[in-house]
Amino acid sequence: MGLLSQGSPLNWEECKKHADHVKKHGIIQFLNIYNKVKDRQKDVLKWGDEVEYMLIEMDENNEKVCLLLIAGDVLDTLQEKGEKTKPNHPTHWSPEYASYMLEGTPGQPYGGTMLEFNMVEDNMGKRRREASSVLNANQTVCTITSFPRLGCPGFTRPDHQPTPVETGVSKSLFFPDEAICRHPRFGTLTRNIRHRRDEKVVINVPIFKDKNTPSPFVETYPEDDGESASAALPDHIYMDAMGFGMGNCCLQMTFQACSIDEARYLYDQLAPFCPILMALSAASPFYRGYVSDIDCRWGVISASVDDRTQEERGLKPLKDNKYRIFKSRYDSIDSYLSSCGEKYNDIHLTIDEEINRQLLAAGIDKLLAQHIAHLFIRDPLSLFEGKINLDDENESDHFENIQSTNWQTLRFKPPPPNSDIGWRVEFRPMEVQLTDFENAAYVVFVVLLTRVILYYKLDFLIPLSKVDENMKVAQKRNAVQEGMFYFRKDIFKGCYPLDDTSSTQNGLEIDGCEEYTLMSIDTIINGKEGVFQGLIPVVNSYLENTEVDVDTKSTILNYQKLIKKRASGELMTMAKWMREFVAEHPQYEQDSVITDKINYDLLRKCDRIAKGEERCPELVGDPVNRFT
Numbered sequence: 001m002g003l004l005s006q007g008s009p010l011n012w013e014e015c016k017k018h019a020d021h022v023k024k025h026g027i028i029q030f031l032n033i034y035n036k037v038k039d040r041q042k043d044v045l046k047w048g049d050e051v052e053y054m055l056i057e058m059d060e061n062n063e064k065v066c067l068l069l070i071a072g073d074v075l076d077t078l079q080e081k082g083e084k085t086k087p088n089h090p091t092h093w094s095p096e097y098a099s100y101m102l103e104g105t106p107g108q109p110y111g112g113t114m115l116e117f118n119m120v121e122d123n124m125g126k127r128r129r130e131a132s133s134v135l136n137a138n139q140t141v142c143t144i145t146s147f148p149r150l151g152c153p154g155f156t157r158p159d160h161q162p163t164p165v166e167t168g169v170s171k172s173l174f175f176p177d178e179a180i181c182r183h184p185r186f187g188t189l190t191r192n193i194r195h196r197r198d199e200k201v202v203i204n205v206p207i208f209k210d211k212n213t214p215s216p217f218v219e220t221y222p223e224d225d226g227e228s229a230s231a232a233l234p235d236h237i238y239m240d241a242m243g244f245g246m247g248n249c250c251l252q253m254t255f256q257a258c259s260i261d262e263a264r265y266l267y268d269q270l271a272p273f274c275p276i277l278m279a280l281s282a283a284s285p286f287y288r289g290y291v292s293d294i295d296c297r298w299g300v301i302s303a304s305v306d307d308r309t310q311e312e313r314g315l316k317p318l319k320d321n322k323y324r325i326f327k328s329r330y331d332s333i334d335s336y337l338s339s340c341g342e343k344y345n346d347i348h349l350t351i352d353e354e355i356n357r358q359l360l361a362a363g364i365d366k367l368l369a370q371h372i373a374h375l376f377i378r379d380p381l382s383l384f385e386g387k388i389n390l391d392d393e394n395e396s397d398h399f400e401n402i403q404s405t406n407w408q409t410l411r412f413k414p415p416p417p418n419s420d421i422g423w424r425v426e427f428r429p430m431e432v433q434l435t436d437f438e439n440a441a442y443v444v445f446v447v448l449l450t451r452v453i454l455y456y457k458l459d460f461l462i463p464l465s466k467v468d469e470n471m472k473v474a475q476k477r478n479a480v481q482e483g484m485f486y487f488r489k490d491i492f493k494g495c496y497p498l499d500d501t502s503s504t505q506n507g508l509e510i511d512g513c514e515e516y517t518l519m520s521i522d523t524i525i526n527g528k529e530g531v532f533q534g535l536i537p538v539v540n541s542y543l544e545n546t547e548v549d550v551d552t553k554s555t556i557l558n559y560q561k562l563i564k565k566r567a568s569g570e571l572m573t574m575a576k577w578m579r580e581f582v583a584e585h586p587q588y589e590q591d592s593v594i595t596d597k598i599n600y601d602l603l604r605k606c607d608r609i610a611k612g613e614e615r616c617p618e619l620v621g622d623p624v625n626r627f628t
Contacts, residue, residue, distance in 0.1 A: 008385040009188035012195035015383045022380040025390065026398035027355055030372060031362050033396060033414045038260055040415075043422030045112035046256040047450075049443045051124060052249035052432055053102045053131060053141045057157045058604060060138065064596045065603045066157035067100035067147055068139060072182050075102060077134045083107065091127050097246035099181050100156070102131060102141070109256070114552045117447070121440035128436060128610070140607050143439065145297055145431040145574070146248045146284035148594045148602065151175050151239060164223045171200055172241035173221050173228055174288065179243055185382050189405070190242045192381045193307040202231040203239035203303040206293040208285075208477070211590040237290045245304025245330070248284060248297045251432045251439055254413070255450055256422045262454070263423035264337040264368070265497055267412050269453045271333055272460045272487065273446075274409040274429040275470035276524055279479040280566055281442055283431040283574035289599075291582060291592040295575035296431060296475040302328040305407065307381065323350050323377050330407035332471045334374055336464065337367050337412060340495035346463045352376050375406045394418060409471070434574055435610050437623050441559035448556070449535065452542045459494015462486055462516045478576060481569050484518040489532060525567035536564055558624050565621060577619045578602065 010018070055068040075093055082089040094103040104127040110116040131141040149155050151174035160176035163169070169177040169187045171194060180186050194200055207217050216234040232238035257263035282295035294300075306328035311321040318324065326348060327334070335345050351373035359369035380401045390397055394417050403411070411426040427446060433439045452458065466486035473483040519532055527534020539560070543553065565571040572580070582588055585598045594602075608614040615622075 009184045010383045010385060011188075012192040012381075015192060015380060016196075018383055018388055019379045021388065022383065022398045022401055023352075023355070023376050025392055026376065026402050027358060027372070028392045029390075029396045029399040029417075030414065031359070031364075032393055033399075033417055034364065036417075037415050037423075040422065041259045043256055043258050045258065046109040046422075047447055048106050048109040048254055049120065049124075049439070050103055050105050050252040050254070051127065051143060051439055052096055052251075053104060053128075053143055054147060054249060055100045055102070055131075055135070055139065056142050056147075056603060056607075057139045058600070058607070062596075063600045064154075065600045066159075067098075067150070067155060067179070068135075069099040069156050069158065069160070069178055071095065071099050071102055074131065074134055078102075078130060081134075082130070090123060091130055093131075095181050095183050095186075097181055097186050098179055098243060100179065101181070101247065101249065104131070114546065114548050114556075117444050117552055118555050120443055121436050124436035124439055140611075142603065142607060143249065143432045143434060143610065144283065144603075144606060145250065146286060146300075148286035148578075149289045149596070149599050150247060150287070151241075151244060152289040162223075164225070170194065170241040170243065172243070173223050174239065175241035175243040175247070179247070184384075186246075188382045189305075193242060193305055196307045196379065196381065197309060200227060200231070200240045201242060201304055201306055203244055203300055204231075204233045204236040205239070205287050205300060207235055207237050208291040208293045208592050209235070210291065210592050213590075213592040217592070237287045237292055239288055239300070239304070242304045244287070245297065245301030248301060249432045250297075250428070251281065251430045251442060253427045253443060253446055254424050255427070255447075256424045258422070260423045261338070261497055263412065263425055265340065266450060266453065267410055267425045268336040268338045268341040269458065269460050270410055270425065270427055270450070271336065271464070272462055272467055272470075273449065274332065274427075275467065275474035276485060276487075276521060277427075277442070277446065278429040278431065278471070279474035279483060279485075279521060280525075280563070280573070281430040281433065282474075282480060282576075283433065283578075285477070285575045285579050286582075286594055289594050291579065291594065293477050294475050295477050295479060295573065298429065298471065298475050301407075302330045305330045307379075325350055325377060329378050329405060332409045332468055334408075334464070335367070335371055336461065337371055339367070339497045340459065341461055342367060344461050344463045346465050347468065349374055350377055371412065376402055378402055378406060381405055431574070434606055435620060437559075438562060438574075438620060441562045444556060444559045445539075445563050448539050448542070452539055455542055455545075456492065456538075457494065457496035458491045458538075459496070460488050460491055461494070462488050466516065480521050480566065480573055480576075484520060485524065486516050487519045487524050487532065488516045490515070491538075522567045522569070526564055536560055554624070562621060562623065571621055572619055574619065577616075581605070 057066050057068050078093045083092055090107045092105045092107050096103045106123050156179055160178040162172050162174055162176045164173045169191045218234050221228050228240055257266055278296055284297040285292055285295050308325050309321055310316045311318050312325040314324055335349050351370050355376050356369050356373035396417050409429045413424040415421045470485045473479055523532055525535050527537050581602055587597050609616045
């Protein structure tokens with residue numbers, strides 16, 4: 001969700017005038033926080049999940065499903081019924097980018113005990129029921145990553161027309177401004193990204209070439225002023241607005257570490273898992289009413305907020321801009337933070353040299369300094385009148401302005417000023433799943449990975465260039481079955497920065513690729529003799545060495561079964577299941593087009609499965625449900 005300041009938003013030209021001020025004071029705010037809490041130890045291990053929901057309306061008479069643009073009102077009602085009036089309410093609700101989206105989290109973070117794994121799915125169920133309770137009979141909440149007909153005519157309720165002119169927020173041919181959340185941050189981000197870039201965002205997703213798909217697949221745009229026609233690629237689904245990326249839903253997690261060093265270690269060790277978990281959770285094969293040739297939203301959302309100018313993208317020589325920037329501000333991480341990871345930092349890192357020198361002079365170590373100096377090559381995109389001159393000792397809005405608009409696979413999060421919150425790591429690559437059972441399974445699996453990493457002092461590090469290659473593979477159609485991913489072979493001979501004896505003793509050479517090899521996700525998760533022992537067996541070894549009650553172990557094994565079978569191919573990913581549903585629909589003409597009727601039948605089935613009214617063994621297996 002990011003920083004939600006209140007006040008009158010500034011347009012890009014006004015924002016640009018204050019960019020240096022925001023960066024200067026953002027660094028001061030970071031240093032103030034760092035110096036106050038850098039030595040803090042023994043914070044409690046806490047964690048929480050974030051699930052994003054879509055509000056939809058089923059029109060049974062017309063067999064059409066639309067996105068409901070009522071999230072603001074629903075949010076107000078949920079907050080009034082919940083956290084605003086009830087201390088320790090079990091759920092917490094926040095706005096998201098689109099006016100059909102909500103973000104739900106547990107009311108309080110979970111702690112370090114195994115027992116809390118039994119609460120995750122139950123709490124997710126509470127959130128789903130709570131949101132559903134304030135909707136009408138023909139309305140529902142849905143945890144799907146990408147609405148298949150997002151951007152098609154009449155996809156919202158109430159119906160609004162796009163505003164493909166300069167006065168519009170996004171100038172989109174397809175996505176109406178009314179579908180953007182009414183909080184001024186989101187519309188301001190949308191307009192300012194476009195104005196900073198000096199053109200609309202460009203998203204081109206390869207179309208899935210079915211038997212009757214036109215070849216080449218080329219669209220025309222009657223409302224276009226020429227910009228879209230020149231940006232759209234043949235044989236691609238073209239999209240032109242931030243909403244096509246930020247209007248998708250995901251599943252995220254945040255972990256509080258015991259100290260800054262542990263947070264940096266965890267940040268690094270989780271990086272190689274980002275593409276693996278993204279492919280395992282693949283759930284978004286459809287865009288703008290067409291079947292695509294990708295299974296994950298990552299590249300779509302990356303392009304949807306890419307504010308880089310043509311100079312920064314390397315399309316023109318640098319003249320008005322300082323840097324050649326190699327990625328969107330929504331992308332994979334560019335550097336490891338722990339001493340263990342330094343030798344694997346093998347991709348080009350563009351940094352603000354002046355900020356880097358300032359941080360080094362203030363006592364920040366090289367790896368953390370370059371991480372912050374890299375984040376701060378970006379400009380602030382959203383600034384509010386009245387929030388420019390701040391108390392740098394007690395506020396961090398300028399730091400968060402930059403930090404929270406660098407949307408990467410992982411986020412390293414310093415504590416807020418004057419709080420009891422510790423150093424945290426946010427895990428961001430996963431796609432949201434259809435059912436609470438699936439979402440809980442992925443959450444518990446990732447939490448267990450963090451526990452195992454810390455318990456055994458494991459080392460999963462590989463060169464970041466290989467992680468980037470894995471990210472590209474992970475988004476491809478059926479990557480879970482067909483993709484091969486670089487992964488470390490020996491995870492027990494690693495480097496643990498909090499153990500002075502291990503870093504030299506276990507230092508390894510990375511030349512010759514001896515440390516890692518290409519593996520299937522089945523091998524990574526379930527293991528293969530002579531190649532890799534598998535993450536599930538490692539987790540099970542940890543569970544055997546830890547006191548776990550029978551009930552909790554049963555819960556974990558139930559979730560593990562889903563992960564194991566998704567990895568082996570015995571169960572489908574959401575993306576594959578959706579593809580097969582469309583392919584087998586009697587109205588599908590093998591032309592890559594998802595009609596209103598197909599979309600209606602798909603979403604109706606999704607809703608029934610999510611509510612437990614219909615089984616779907618090919619997607620979720622036959623789990624033991626403890627919550628009915």
